[in-house]
Amino acid sequence: MVEYEDASPEVRAVYDDIMKTRGTDLINNFWKALASHPPTLKRTWESLKEVMAPGALDPLTKEMLYLAVSVTNSCEYCIASHTAAARKAGMTDEMMGELMGVVGMANETNRLVTGYRVPVDERFKS
Amino acid sequence: MVEYEDASPEVRAVYDDIMKTRGTDLINNFWKALASHPPTLKRTWESLKEVMAPGALDPLTKEMLYLAVSVTNSCEYCIASHTAAARKAGMTDEMMGELMGVVGMANETNRLVTGYRVPVDERFKS
Amino acid sequence: MVEYEDASPEVRAVYDDIMKTRGTDLINNFWKALASHPPTLKRTWESLKEVMAPGALDPLTKEMLYLAVSVTNSCEYCIASHTAAARKAGMTDEMMGELMGVVGMANETNRLVTGYRVPVDERFKS
Amino acid sequence: MVEYEDASPEVRAVYDDIMKTRGTDLINNFWKALASHPPTLKRTWESLKEVMAPGALDPLTKEMLYLAVSVTNSCEYCIASHTAAARKAGMTDEMMGELMGVVGMANETNRLVTGYRVPVDERFKS
Amino acid sequence: MVEYEDASPEVRAVYDDIMKTRGTDLINNFWKALASHPPTLKRTWESLKEVMAPGALDPLTKEMLYLAVSVTNSCEYCIASHTAAARKAGMTDEMMGELMGVVGMANETNRLVTGYRVPVDERFKS
Amino acid sequence: MVEYEDASPEVRAVYDDIMKTRGTDLINNFWKALASHPPTLKRTWESLKEVMAPGALDPLTKEMLYLAVSVTNSCEYCIASHTAAARKAGMTDEMMGELMGVVGMANETNRLVTGYRVPVDERFKS
Structure with a gap:
């Protein structure tokens, strides 16, 4: 699991967008686990954000x-x-x-x- | 599959309640199949009616x-x-x-x- | 799907055992499909025969x-x-x-x- | 999870029937969890009792x-x-x-x- | 199912990219079905293209x-x-x-x- | 779960083959659990060994x-x-x-x- 402090700029950009979109300063373990493969993290977050939007x-x-x-x-x-x-x-x-x-x-x-x-x-x- | 014409009074009572509750005069194949075992038909319909009610x-x-x-x-x-x-x-x-x-x-x-x-x-x- | 007439001796031996064990002269489509890969046919039949025995x-x-x-x-x-x-x-x-x-x-x-x-x-x- | 002591009369009636039917004085966690929505508790227990009867x-x-x-x-x-x-x-x-x-x-x-x-x-x- | 001839420009752009990426001039029924909701078509194709790439x-x-x-x-x-x-x-x-x-x-x-x-x-x- | 020390000769023979085939001296909990029914242990191991071989x-x-x-x-x-x-x-x-x-x-x-x-x-x- 990748913590914010240890994250690459690519991963941090996704974490920042998650926190901003959800109005929180917490990142769930789910995203920290996906971050071991940044392309999967990015793709999954962007799809989820689109699908769950009102x-x-x-x-x-x-x-x-x-x-x-x-x-x-x-x-x-x-x-x-x-x-x-x-x-x-x-x-x-x-x-x-x-x-x-x-x-x-x-x-x-x-x-x-x-x-x-x-x-x-x-x-x-x- | 049990058609209305061939149904026992017990099965007909369920069919009548399905048609009345749904405001239709059609019985789906699902209920006609369950009617081969009347207790399963009755129990399933009564549960479904309760669960799907507003x-x-x-x-x-x-x-x-x-x-x-x-x-x-x-x-x-x-x-x-x-x-x-x-x-x-x-x-x-x-x-x-x-x-x-x-x-x-x-x-x-x-x-x-x-x-x-x-x-x-x-x-x-x- | 492999029919009996077209089967290799290895496949035929399994087909023969299926028919003998089950007292039938019919081979289901399932076995005819598995026969495209004889080791899978043989292993599956032998396991199934053992598992379903009284x-x-x-x-x-x-x-x-x-x-x-x-x-x-x-x-x-x-x-x-x-x-x-x-x-x-x-x-x-x-x-x-x-x-x-x-x-x-x-x-x-x-x-x-x-x-x-x-x-x-x-x-x-x- | 709803304990017997905290249960409403409606929930207690189901708990009593479970204990009587099974000849036990224990209620599994399953029923205690369902009791958060009494209609689901009652409907599920009555169906299960019917289905599992000899x-x-x-x-x-x-x-x-x-x-x-x-x-x-x-x-x-x-x-x-x-x-x-x-x-x-x-x-x-x-x-x-x-x-x-x-x-x-x-x-x-x-x-x-x-x-x-x-x-x-x-x-x-x- | 949405055929190429009847497709909106947004849907056509996805169909064109599918055909180009796969080196074919056929669109499977899967994509024609998804095209009833263009955002789902677009998002699914883009994810799939990324995931299945060498x-x-x-x-x-x-x-x-x-x-x-x-x-x-x-x-x-x-x-x-x-x-x-x-x-x-x-x-x-x-x-x-x-x-x-x-x-x-x-x-x-x-x-x-x-x-x-x-x-x-x-x-x-x- | 059946440990090596407590295993019957039939079970030990399977355990020995697992360790030899895998080049290890450890038996996973999976096999120890299956050993409560030796025919299931033997059949499962032999199938798995065949299926997973190169x-x-x-x-x-x-x-x-x-x-x-x-x-x-x-x-x-x-x-x-x-x-x-x-x-x-x-x-x-x-x-x-x-x-x-x-x-x-x-x-x-x-x-x-x-x-x-x-x-x-x-x-x-x-």
Whole structure:
């Protein structure tokens, strides 16, 4: 993991942009780990910044989608960091409960559909 | 797959409730497949009805979360049916594009985090 | 896919053993595909034969476990072939319904556990 | 996590039913975590109780199916709790070894099938 | 799916760069689908171009890694397109057989490790 | 976990072959865990030895493929042990960075393909 003090100018420029964009003076371990390969750090940050910016979907919705994927993938770090980010963006206990309800149910019915080899209904074909 | 005409009273009662709740006179193949085991049909429908009802999260957000999970799980039927449901609930092309952006990026960073074995930051520990 | 007529002696020996072990004169497409790389064909068949032989668990239980994994992995071919095998070994509609109930529920609670980051209870630590 | 002492009457009613159904006076961390959203706690427990009850499949087979799914999903908590439950229901070291053999082999062949894009044999089509 | 003839200048610029970079006059369906949301098209292509360029790893190794991931994720389209790309980059039947051997075995042992809850050896801790 | 001192002759024979083949006097925890069911230990080791032997693909490529699968499956132990093995076989920081780039990107595009339900191009069929 590369700390700010030990970072090359290329890595520092990314760290500076992360801190400025997020209004914080902390760099998560995720970025410090990616910094062992600066091109991956830079590319990943720039994509993430673009994807998570407010657009047709608001930031809370985006964070909850991120969390839904991370839970489905069982990514512990991602669940921890995006639960924190979703909380900061306004997710309440009840919203979390409903999100988990949908995520759990979707994982259940995905398998029922697959296991029973259900053919796609004509009207759902794009 | 069990058609309405061939269904037992127990299965028909579930089919009737699905059609009434959704304001439609169509039963998807998913429910017709589950009907080969009535207790699974009944339990799954009652859970799904409860989970997808409007609450702290609105129906469009719930459908998009369902879709994000289904894409992550590569469930073709589920993607087809929940894309249709999300469209009906108001999802535009641009919202779909942003949803896919978040889902793709989350799947990417989930693996980067895992592959680099990034330790959870202290402040993310609940 | 390698048909019996076109197979090398090495591949034929495996095909013969499959047919003899299973009491059938049909070779599934799976083995015909693996035959493009004979060492993979041979190693896979020998492992599978050993693993699926009757032992502390009976053949139906083994087929149902195979099916549960294949459903969780969304492997269409595997679901089709192992549903057929489980049916042949005695799986009824009701057993299939209960199996799918367990598989669906396990996939649901696996995500609830992960999403809420539930710590392992002391008494479950081996 | 919600302890019994701090639980609302609605949550306590579920805890009481869990303890009575299982003949124990311990509540796992899983249920204490779900209790942060009582409707999810209640719905999940009622579904699980129905799914895991003895039926066409015996309790040990159901626990082993649960474990096979949990291993395939890499859910650490679920593996720990359902290994304990399967042991309690009679799973020996040898049965565990055979279960793991089937789970491992199924995960291997699922990928071989998928990677070689094996078409489903006519006779396996439902 | 957006065909070249119907594409906006922004989308055409990406299509032109894909054809030029790959020395082909064909655009895969993948890009035509992404073009429904131009920012996702542009960002994905630019990232992919950077990631797949020759570097410390040669193009064949990169294509085989891509294929290994796609097989593990059961992504049919991805397996089809990246098998074609790997073949074009020099993958023989024997290399494909060995790749599938490693992918299958890794998926098997991944589950054995997880199912037996094997603790990480001290010397493997980074 | 079965230590060498406590192992049966059957288990010791496998341990001896592992140490001889790898030129080491250490047995990883993985093998010690499998030893609780000797047939699984023996079968797994013999398959792995065959699969990972030098062939049409060199050992470093095989280790990187193993790692790519393990990262996609989020198998912590496997990532730790195969990162160590790949390093020993010559993987540099830059190669690791490019490997992670491909693995991350493949996981992202796999979902984009699936979510947009992209039909396979004619020329990619078999």
